[in-house]
Structure formats: structure tokens, C-alpha cells
């Protein structure tokens with residue numbers, strides 16, 4: 807079965823249900839396609855704020871923990887964003903973009919619910935690499 811963008815976006819929206827976000831009340835879900843499998847992630851907040859982790863990194867780290875190394879596609883859903891919310895509210899943060907670039911090629915699609923499809927290169931054109 808080929809996993810397409812709508813299927814990945816659905817998985818991201820479903821993952822958002824599990825978000826732990828008592829401080830922001832902003833549920834975010836992500837789904838990473840790697841090794842032909844979908845790895846879901848949600849934001850998990852912490853009272854210290856700084857220890858909070860985004861849905862995207864949660865999903866990517868779950869994929870890596872399962873042995874996957876190359877990401878084929880990513881979907882992201884900020885299910886609490888209203889239709890009138892600016893696109894910037896739905897975009898991945900800088901930390902997540904850097905982590906995406908570690909495991910995904912520049913042309914890898916990132917499907918952002920309510921925004922459209924961008925690539926890793928669109929999101930982080932001048933990536934840091936060692």
C-alpha cells in the first residue's frame with residue numbers, strides 16, 4: 807500500500823488527539839513516513855516549558871528509535887488553529903526544521919495541514935551540517 811499525503815495528514819491529525827498540552831492548549835500532531843511505516847508524534851509540554859517537545863521531533867525520534875534513518879515524508883497538523891489563523895501558526899519551529907534536515911533529503915515533502923506542501927529545502931534553505 808502506498809501511503810499518500812492525505813493518509814499522512816490524517817495520521818497527524820489523529821496523533822494530535824494524544825497531545826499533552828495543559829499550558830498552551832494547542833494540540834499538534836505529526837506523522838513521519840519512514841521505511842514505509844508511519845510514526846506518529848504529538849507535542850508533550852512540561853511545566854518547565856523548556857523541556858517541552860514538539861510533535862515533529864517526537865515523531866522523528868520515534869522513527870529513529872525504531873531503526874528508521876531516512877524520512878520519506880512528514881505531515882503536520884495544528885488542529886486547534888482556526889481557519890483564520892495565519893500560516894505562521896501552523897509552521898514547524900526552527901529546532902524541528904533542523905532535526906528534519908538531519909534525517910530527510912532537501913526534496914522531502916512536508917505536508918502542513920491548512921498550508922500546503924513544502925520541502926525541507928523550502929523550510930530550511932541554509933541547513934547547518936557537520
Ligand code: ZN
Pocket residue numbers: 860861862863898899900901902903
Ligand atoms: Zn518544533
